[in-house]
Amino acid sequence: xxxxxxxxxxxxxxxxxxxxxxxxxxxxxxxxxxxxxxxxxxxxxxxxxxxxxxxxxxxxxxxxxxxxxxxxxxxxxxxxxxxxxxxxxxxxxxxxxxxxxxxxxxxxxxxxxxxxxxxxxxxxxxxxxxxxxxxxxxxxxxxxxxxxxxxxxxxxxxxxxxxxxxxxxxxxxxxxxxxxxxxxxxxxxxxxxxxxxxxxxxxxxxxxxxxxxxxxxxxxxxxxxxxxxxxxxxxxxxxxxxxxxxxxxxxxxxxxxxxxxxxxxxxxxxxxxxxxxxxxxxxxxxxxxxxxxxxxxxxxxxxxxxxxxxxxxxxxxxxxxxxxxxxxxxxxxxxxxxxxxxxxxxxxxxxxxxxxxxxxxxxxxxxxxxxxxxxxxxxxxxxxxxxxxxxxxxxxxxxxxxxxxxxxxxxxxxxxxxxxxxxxxxxxxxxxxxxxxxxxxxxxxxxxxxxxxxxxxxxxxxxxxxxxxxxxxxxxxxxxxxxxxxxxxxxxxxxxxxxxxxxxxxxxxxxxxx
RNA sequence: GCCCGAAUAGCUCAGCUGGUUAGAGCAUCUGACUGUUAAUCAGAGGGUCGUAGGUUCGAGUCCUACUUCGGGCGCCA
Numbered sequence: 292x293x294x295x296x297x298x299x300x301x302x303x304x305x306x307x308x309x310x311x312x313x314x315x316x317x318x319x320x321x322x323x324x325x326x327x328x329x330x331x332x333x334x335x336x337x338x339x340x341x342x343x344x345x346x347x348x349x350x351x352x353x354x355x356x357x358x359x360x361x362x363x364x365x366x367x368x369x370x371x372x373x374x375x376x377x378x379x380x381x382x383x384x385x386x387x388x389x390x391x392x393x394x395x396x397x398x399x400x401x402x403x404x405x406x407x408x409x410x411x412x413x414x415x416x417x418x419x420x421x422x423x424x425x426x427x428x429x430x431x432x433x434x435x436x437x438x439x440x441x442x443x444x445x446x447x448x449x450x451x452x453x454x455x456x457x458x459x460x461x462x463x464x465x466x467x468x469x470x471x472x473x474x475x476x477x478x479x480x481x482x483x484x485x486x487x488x489x490x491x492x493x494x495x496x497x498x499x500x501x502x503x504x505x506x507x508x509x510x511x512x513x514x515x516x517x518x519x520x521x522x523x524x525x526x527x528x529x530x531x532x533x534x535x536x537x538x539x540x541x542x543x544x545x546x547x548x549x550x551x552x553x554x555x556x557x558x559x560x561x562x563x564x565x566x567x568x569x570x571x572x573x574x575x576x577x578x579x580x581x582x583x584x585x586x587x588x589x590x591x592x593x594x595x596x597x598x599x600x601x602x603x604x605x606x607x608x609x610x611x612x613x614x615x616x617x618x619x620x621x622x623x624x625x626x627x628x629x630x631x632x633x634x635x636x637x638x639x640x641x642x643x644x645x646x647x648x649x650x651x652x653x654x655x656x657x658x659x660x661x662x663x664x665x666x667x668x669x670x671x672x673x674x675x676x677x678x679x680x681x682x683x684x685x686x687x688x689x690x691x692x693x694x695x696x697x698x699x700x701x702x703x704x705x706x707x708x709x710x711x712x713x714x715x716x717x718x719x720x721x722x723x724x725x726x727x728x729x730x731x732x733x734x735x736x737x738x739x740x741x742x743x744x745x746x747x748x749x750x751x752x753x754x755x756x757x758x759x760x761x762x763x764x765x766x767x768x769x770x771x772x773x774x775x776x777x778x779x780x781x782x783x784x785x786x787x788x789x790x791x792x793x794x795x796x797x798x799x800x801x802x803x804x805x
Numbered sequence: 806g807c808c809c810g811a812a813u814a815g816c817u818c819a820g821c822u823g824g825u826u827a828g829a830g831c832a833u834c835u836g837a838c839u840g841u842u843a844a845u846c847a848g849a850g851g852g853u854c855g856u857a858g859g860u861u862c863g864a865g866u867c868c869u870a871c872u873u874c875g876g877g878c879g880c881c882a
Contacts (some may be wrong), residue, residue, distance in 0.1 A: 369841050377841050392840080408833080424840045446833045446851080447815050452843045453831055455816065458875065513881065550882090575880055576806060588882060667878085678878075720882095731882060776882030789875095 347384035349419055352429050359419050361389060361431060362439070364469055365411040367452045368404075376404050378436075380415065383474055386622035390422065390430040391415050397436060404436055408445035409452055410469065413438050454630075457792050464796055464805045472631070475623035476793050479616060480781055484568075486615030487589055487777075490608065491566050496591060499558045501551030501567040506543050507755065514574040515546035516584075547572035552590050552772060553706075553759060556735065559592040559770050560762050566591040568777075576800050580789040581727060581779060585798040592772030598708075598717040598734040601771035602694050605721055605730050606647045608775070609692070613639040616784055624784075632786025638691070638724075639784060648693040652715065655680075655695050658688055675702040676720075678727055685722040692723045705745040706759075707733035708769075719773070726783045732773020739763035 343360045363382030370376045374395040379388040393404045407413065417433040424430070442448045449455075449463045450470055460467040467473040488498065504518050520540040521527065527535040536544045551567035558565045568589040575582070593604060616624065617640065628636040650658070659670040659680050668677040676684075676695070685693050696719045700709060707716035721730035736742045742763055746753050753760070781793035791797035796805045 367843065369839095369844060371839060371841065372837080373839065375840065377844095379842080390842080422840090424842075426842050444815090444833090448832090449815070451816060451832050453816070454843090459816070462874090571882080573881075577880060578806085579878080579880090580876080582881070586882070728882065774882055779882060 344419075345384035346380065346382045346387070346389045349389050349431065350385065350387060350427075350429055352419075352421075355419050355421065355429060357419055358416065358434070359431070360414060360416045361391075362414045363388075363412070365407050365409055365413060367409065368407045370405060376400070376407075378404075378407060378413075378415075380413065381469070381474070383468070383477070386471070386475055386478075386626055387427070390424070390427050391417070391433050391436070392430055393433045393436055397433065399436065403438055407438070408442050408448065410442040410445075410448045410450060410466075411438060412440040457787075457789060461791055461797070468795070471626060473792070475620075475626050476781065476785055476787070477795070479620050479623050479785060480793065482616055482619050483612050483781060483784065484587075484777070486612045487568065487608075490611035490615070491564075491591060494564065496564040496566050497558070497562045499551075499555050499562070499565045499567050500569065501548070501554040503548055503570065504541075504545055505548045505554075506541055506545050507553070513549050514576075515549055516572050516574045518545040518547060549573055550588070550590065550774065552592070552774065555590060555592050555772070556770065557758070557762055559594050559772070560766065560768065563594045564591075578800060580791075581782070583778060583790055583794060583797055583799055584803075586790075586794065587777040588774050589777060590772060590774045592770060594768050594770045596734070596771045597769055598696060598719060598771060601732055601734060601773060602647075602649060602696065602719055605694070605719070605732065605773050605775075609721070609730075609780075610643045612780065613643050613784070617643070627785050627787075635784070635786030642691060645691070647721075648689045648691065650684075650693060650695055652695055652698045655684055659683065662688070673699050673701065681720075681722045681727050682724075685727075686724040690724070692721055692729070695720050695722060703733070705749040705751060706735050706742070708736045709741055709745065717771070721773075723779075723783045725788065726779050728776075729779045729783060730773050730775045732771065734769065734771040737763060737767045737769050739767070 342354065342357060343362065344354060346361055346363060348354070349359060349361055361380060361382065363380045366379040366381050366388045368376055368378050376393040376395075378391040378393060380391050381388040393400065395401075397404055414437040415431060415433050416435045416437075417431040419429060420432055422428060422430040449459075450466050455470065457472075460470065460473060468477055492498070518540075519536075521534075521536075521538065527538040529535045536542070539545065548571060550571060551569065555565055555567040566589060569587065570585055571588040572585055573582075574584065577584075591604060591608065593600060596604075624636045628634075653672065655676065656670060656672050656674075659666070662683055664683070666677070666679055666683075668674065668679065670680065675698075684695070685691070696717075697710060697715045698718045698720075700707075700714060700716045703716045703718045707718045709716055717734035719730075719732050720728050723729040736745060739760060742760065743753060746756060778790045778793050782788065782790055785793060787793055791799065
């Protein structure tokens, strides 16, 4: 490695607003990269004495009366020929932009400030003051405004200060985080993800990083994406004409995971309370507003637990996430309630207060039979609930999320525990209005003999489940868990109806741009 | 995979049973005005009406195919 000259480094000191020094190294090549941007170099060198605040920190008012610096992207500019321009600046740290008051006396007022358009990246130094106008509590009286990056053609910049269609925003996935909506989703997504880790960790759960690549094609949760380094144009074959996967990278067929559950069960039967949380891949040709080919799933698994414990865990878990959103993202939630779905805020406020409705599958069937309405799919004990049935239960009959438990054994996975009635398994689904199934889980079959019968009954090869069966041979215990579709949860929280709007870069059949 | 719908300016849309030069709001540019709040007012620029065929004296409008997007259903989280 080439020895890097210390002299080639320019050390920059920035405060982050809490008085903590950040020392940042900028190499010669980085400076060369910025050679065309004089203003950037200028800003870097001048920043050493400035207090850099996020918009969120600035709007808190804690540093009112101080000279501060904020950096971000212009949302709107309004001019006053009387000698003022108002620039709304956003940096993603909170929902609200901060208002920059730019006086005509600024040296670059006419040639720069008056040409700022939506999307321009700027650095603003000035005095943080209580606002003289209505609509915001604090604003910055600019002393200096430096343009970091212009918008090369304002006429074609896609993000304008107006309502865009969600369909259009999906086409500009790289710029849509600059909108109110997608910015709010990004913050809520982060908060929900952080809350999941925090809430589980506080209850003693261990986060287990189950593999993304699996050689088990027996996970049974759907079509899988193949992982291979074989040359597709020149596949090796066995004497019998099959593709010879022994020549492949892993020496056998490999896929992207469709669930971490099987793997996390092993850690559950050692660590007691565990969860896995990561990306999950399904190669199903699903074209709906609630399916993605790549999505994130959190799967808690608890030992010495039954289905009731599982449902209780799921309820407390969802409520903890909702509470965190209400506590930490009230600004974004107010926006969703105002512009996206009026009930998005009130429904999760109500939900954290009331116990979840829990009904037996058999009871759900009775309710659906009594429903005074025609269903496309006839209702009979033994059927799997269709979307229309789930919607009726969650949206009309109950009016809020509902846990349906103990489904017929024939329609659920082999690993779910067979109930004493012999015809149902200890499975549960949490159904949310507008979204449908948000959680699917079960108590797992811990009895080896019953598990073996189930494997045979489902026509599965017992040899594929050697290590899974070991867990039942060596110190088996009742255990249970569930999977929560993270993006479906976000849809419910934000009141958005298309799952492609709550993940930064959605992957779906025929769709993997960006 | 199945069914339905849509495609007109940078964006959101209007454009009637086919008929002269395809409109509006926002955005952009110019000007006026104002401690403004997705400001307001006046003006200007901006279009191969998704693509390719067809019907017709004449197609943004009707027909066919294709492409892309959206919605519903199935599979599921």
